[in-house]
Amino acid sequence: MFLANLAILVLAGFVGFAVISKVPNTLHTPLMSGTNAIHGIVLLGGIVVLGLGHDLSVFDKLLLVVAIAFGTINVVGGFLVTDRMLGMFKGKQR
Amino acid sequence: MFLANLAILVLAGFVGFAVISKVPNTLHTPLMSGTNAIHGIVLLGGIVVLGLGHDLSVFDKLLLVVAIAFGTINVVGGFLVTDRMLGMFKGKQR
Amino acid sequence: MTGILVLYIVAFALFIYGLMGLTGPRTAVRGNLIAAAGMGIAVFATLLIPGVSNWVLIILGILIGTALGVPSAKQVKMTAMPQMVALFNGVGGGAVALIAWVEFNSTAGFTLEPEAHVVVASLFGAIVGSVSFWGSLVAFGKLQELIPGRPISLGRPQQIVNALVLVAALACAIAIGLGNGSPLLILGTLIFAAALGLLVVLPIGGADMPVVISLLNALTGLSAAAAGLALNNTAMIVAGMIVGASGSILTNLMAKAMNRSIPAIVAGGFGGGGAPGARELGDKTVRETNAADAAVQMAYANQVVVVPGYGMAVAQAQHTVRDMAKLLEDKGVEVKYAIHPVAGRMPGHMNVLLAEADVPYEQLKEMDEINGEFNRTDVALVIGANDVTNPAARNDPSSPIHGMPILNVDESKSVIVLKRSMNPGFAGIENELYYSPTTSMLFGDAKSSVESVIEELK
Amino acid sequence: MTGILVLYIVAFALFIYGLMGLTGPRTAVRGNLIAAAGMGIAVFATLLIPGVSNWVLIILGILIGTALGVPSAKQVKMTAMPQMVALFNGVGGGAVALIAWVEFNSTAGFTLEPEAHVVVASLFGAIVGSVSFWGSLVAFGKLQELIPGRPISLGRPQQIVNALVLVAALACAIAIGLGNGSPLLILGTLIFAAALGLLVVLPIGGADMPVVISLLNALTGLSAAAAGLALNNTAMIVAGMIVGASGSILTNLMAKAMNRSIPAIVAGGFGGGGAPGARELGDKTVRETNAADAAVQMAYANQVVVVPGYGMAVAQAQHTVRDMAKLLEDKGVEVKYAIHPVAGRMPGHMNVLLAEADVPYEQLKEMDEINGEFNRTDVALVIGANDVTNPAARNDPSSPIHGMPILNVDESKSVIVLKRSMNPGFAGIENELYYSPTTSMLFGDAKSSVESVIEELK
Numbered sequence A, B: 001m002f003l004a005n006l007a008i009l010v011l012a013g014f015v016g017f018a019v020i021s022k023v024p025n026t027l028h029t030p031l032m033s034g035t036n037a038i039h040g041i042v043l044l045g046g047i048v049v050l051g052l053g054h055d056l057s058v059f060d061k062l063l064l065v066v067a068i069a070f071g072t073i074n075v076v077g078g079f080l081v082t083d084r085m086l087g088m089f090k091g092k093q094r
Numbered sequence C, D: 001m002t003g004i005l006v007l008y009i010v011a012f013a014l015f016i017y018g019l020m021g022l023t024g025p026r027t028a029v030r031g032n033l034i035a036a037a038g039m040g041i042a043v044f045a046t047l048l049i050p051g052v053s054n055w056v057l058i059i060l061g062i063l064i065g066t067a068l069g070v071p072s073a074k075q076v077k078m079t080a081m082p083q084m085v086a087l088f089n090g091v092g093g094g095a096v097a098l099i100a101w102v103e104f105n106s107t108a109g110f111t112l113e114p115e116a117h118v119v120v121a122s123l124f125g126a127i128v129g130s131v132s133f134w135g136s137l138v139a140f141g142k143l144q145e146l147i148p149g150r151p152i153s154l155g156r157p158q159q160i161v162n163a164l165v166l167v168a169a170l171a172c173a174i175a176i177g178l179g180n181g182s183p184l185l186i187l188g189t190l191i192f193a194a195a196l197g198l199l200v201v202l203p204i205g206g207a208d209m210p211v212v213i214s215l216l217n218a219l220t221g222l223s224a225a226a227a228g229l230a231l232n233n234t235a236m237i238v239a240g241m242i243v244g245a246s247g248s249i250l251t252n253l254m255a256k257a258m259n260r261s262i263p264a265i266v267a268g269g270f271g272g273g274g275a276p277g278a279r280e281l282g283d284k285t286v287r288e289t290n291a292a293d294a295a296v297q298m299a300y301a302n303q304v305v306v307v308p309g310y311g312m313a314v315a316q317a318q319h320t321v322r323d324m325a326k327l328l329e330d331k332g333v334e335v336k337y338a339i340h341p342v343a344g345r346m347p348g349h350m351n352v353l354l355a356e357a358d359v360p361y362e363q364l365k366e367m368d369e370i371n372g373e374f375n376r377t378d379v380a381l382v383i384g385a386n387d388v389t390n391p392a393a394r395n396d397p398s399s400p401i402h403g404m405p406i407l408n409v410d411e412s413k414s415v416i417v418l419k420r421s422m423n424p425g426f427a428g429i430e431n432e433l434y435y436s437p438t439t440s441m442l443f444g445d446a447k448s449s450v451e452s453v454i455e456e457l458k
């Protein structure tokens, strides 16, 4: 399993690399903010560990709730901000 | 395992897609020939099936030898031809 | 499980497709939505995992996150975007660190945990996540001006200290890896990593922050991928790694655009603005002007090109500028805005500000478009822009900004520069433009200067 | 196994890195070598798989393949490249089909085989591989002129027949999938697929072959990926799928470049050259010239631009042309070559031919570079080029090639066209250029025409 994951890791790296070849300067900030939203995926980690965790201490549960909250902030905040930013580049969309 | 392979398949697709975004016309033929060489990878298939196959009939073995030969032709021929082609685009390399 | 994994594949396919969209102006908005949809699917799929319990707490966490994230994202002023991104990025890293911490606790310090790669990945996530969390907080603080934007450095020993702290963090992690389950060790790992985050970002000047944030963004991505490896979660691996890879390249592109090098940035100490010793005027003379003259000069011009820069952002002068432009147009003057790609402190900074002030899109001209026009321009009105107009980038190979493409305002018939003093800009260097005979300076805060010009125009 | 999988990852990383290199003129050669290295590693790793036996046969296969592949790749004439690629592509597809066949036999028709996806993948590989093998053979035959290049079609019913054959192949495959292990079924699958390959490619004109080959190339890639899934071989999955994806896009790009659409190409019947009904001269008159006049005209020119096309390739006139250029240069005439991206029958066809004849690289001008120069050109010498010079692409929206960028030879002071007749070219359409008052035709085989011009120049 780990090796399959490793292969997936490498391929994903190449994808990220190949996709962001040349991008116009003005899109740097939205791109940063967009990719930023994507790594909010860590939210899944929080859910899995809390959801499947056996005999977690109260403290651990607390940490995980915070982690999930953090992840959610990253996701929703990230995508919203990116959307607003792009909205600002009016005309660009034309 | 199959699902991991599926993930790998999808990612590889995106890689191929992202890499060949815009390429100069003159490189179309070398690129075609280069990718052509890469799918000579089927050679591995022939080796695995012949190498690990139990009680293969003589006929099967014959087919596999041909398959391996085919794959090898694809690989060595492909890379060599590509190299020669690119050699022809002298100056381009400068 | 099968169904969930298929959904994960769909999800990351959408991430990638969305990301591709984000690289083109026309498709960007859609791309962002597509990626968001992918995220929705990923979360949904995760909640379907058989045996998930603790629903109350999970929902609670999501609700808290939404309650905090949505309003702040909706209310933040456009000009405060970079620090907002920093904050969102930081919490992402924080989440990874926390998850690793719990993993440690719930497996009695990985002593129950067989597979090596899980331990390594978790600890990597703990360190990088923590660095990214605290580093991002500093970046936020600096841009929000809760912390002074200028470099805060230990001077010489800085690099050594950083190195030592890093070693300490690694030492704790390795001890854990070797099977020592003491809770102190994970705390040590997290704390030393936190210290590292602070120590690395504090010495970096506020102006370099966009690049730093992008760097931290890539790091968070990597930590997310690591967490994914530890939890054997395909979606996390792919999404995290994509961000890690694309983020690194993006960081490079940004640094290039304002021609700085990543190492130089991380080394720190630069970009506090107004670096000392940059003020040897020599016997060059500066021509000063006043609002009245400036107003007349522009009123009788055929074409005025406004060159906005960081100063306009600081002064929040965009609306006033817009009003002035209106007045000039009523007088039959053609007004255009010259947008340098790295004017301000984030790419697209000027586009955002002027869009906010409803400047008609047709009047915004990209650098390449406008540079040909300056020789046909009567007045170039430089509002709080400095480096992006500095001819040294063209003429002076010794200049730190040499090679950076600039707006050729010096080619226009006359130049009026609005700034508060002779202080240099981000790059901390002299601008010979101010000493050219065709240039006149109108000192003062950009907003008030423009306001008084408006008075005169009425 | 671990080590082998790691090597596989290294291998496909090299494939991707190499492929990235192949997309840039400067890095292409290196990229190809890198990909080749990756292949070496992949093969090496496979041979390390524990329990591999039948060494003699494996080595034998590899030796035979090398013995056949290397010389043919080394000796093939540059102009015969496309058909060579077709052949190499075909055998790749053939290999997949054969492997699937053996898989079937050795598992008593997959009846012992539990996993559904293995069966599906194998059968997919069998069909696509076989199609690609036989299709490629036809493409080879056509370009090698073993089979007439013109479309060979059943006319109307063609499409229906193709559909039926496809259905037959799928039916056999499905029967196998449903658990019927009769050897006849796999044979049926392979044979019907083979028929499909023949039926699809035969009706396509020789000139469309480069696109078709690229299409078959993508198909082989997909079949390889399928085989990889069946054998759970990561390297095969990745490599195959990369080729499948990039190949599809490449096919599109090629079709666009010579503005044809894939469906139209596969529909067939086009590009046989000299399509009938293309010869309604109307009362337009053509000015004919002879070698002597042409020679004089060029000898007194300041600048002559040679516009080579497919005809020069057919006539193998590149060396003669080169000699003529030398003579003109000795007379102080400036000679340049205008290279249209899709002149000839494969992208880069002209670059290859002229490079073969050692034309100095500096004299080869890309279309965009030279188009500005024609109005300063005294004589444009069109050697066996037709469509790429056809002004209809600019002027006549109804023309099938409308929108294709062309070489603006009609802008030059005078044009001399070398071709054998008034027959149209690839697109099978009239070329109004031949009727313009500034154009004169020098009929005859390009090579002999150029030779007689040389005689006159001496």
Ligand SMILES: NC(=O)c1ccc[n+]([C@@H]2O[C@H](COP(=O)([O-])OP(=O)(O)OC[C@H]3O[C@@H](n4cnc5c(N)ncnc54)[C@H](OP(=O)(O)O)[C@@H]3O)[C@@H](O)[C@H]2O)c1
Binding pocket: C207, C208, C209, C210, C257, C258, C259, C308, C309, C310, C311, C312, C314, C315, C341, C342, C343, C344, C345, C346, C347, C348, C349, C383, C384, C385, C386, C387, C388, C389, C418, C419, C420, C421, C422, C423, C424, C425, C426, C427, C444, C445, C446, C447
């Ligand atoms: N766009 C990006 O992504 C980005 C990110 C980071 C760094 N940078 C760098 O930032 C620089 C941007 O160039 P720039 O010309 O826009 O800005 P700049 O070179 O930093 O100059 C800004 C000028 O505005 C003046 N100013 C500041 N506050 C003002 C106020 N309230 N009223 C009037 N003037 C004011 C300052 O002079 P006074 O103090 O005398 O008023 C300063 O000289 C480039 O060097 C770029 O590389 C860009």
Ligand SMILES: NC(=O)c1ccc[n+]([C@@H]2O[C@H](COP(=O)([O-])OP(=O)(O)OC[C@H]3O[C@@H](n4cnc5c(N)ncnc54)[C@H](OP(=O)(O)O)[C@@H]3O)[C@@H](O)[C@H]2O)c1
Binding pocket: D207, D208, D209, D210, D257, D258, D259, D308, D309, D310, D311, D312, D314, D315, D341, D342, D343, D344, D345, D346, D347, D348, D349, D383, D384, D385, D386, D387, D388, D389, D418, D419, D420, D421, D422, D423, D424, D425, D426, D427, D444, D445, D446, D447
């Ligand atoms: N480059 C690619 O990748 C590619 C691939 C496939 C198709 N195509 C298409 O092929 C066309 C290429 O344009 P092109 O102008 O190079 O060629 P063309 O339009 O096909 O015209 C070639 C001309 O050469 C003449 N010719 C043939 N044999 C000759 C000989 N022995 N001596 C002298 N003349 C001879 C023919 O006229 P006569 O018969 O009267 O002599 C014909 O009109 C474009 O339409 C392009 O889209 C290109």
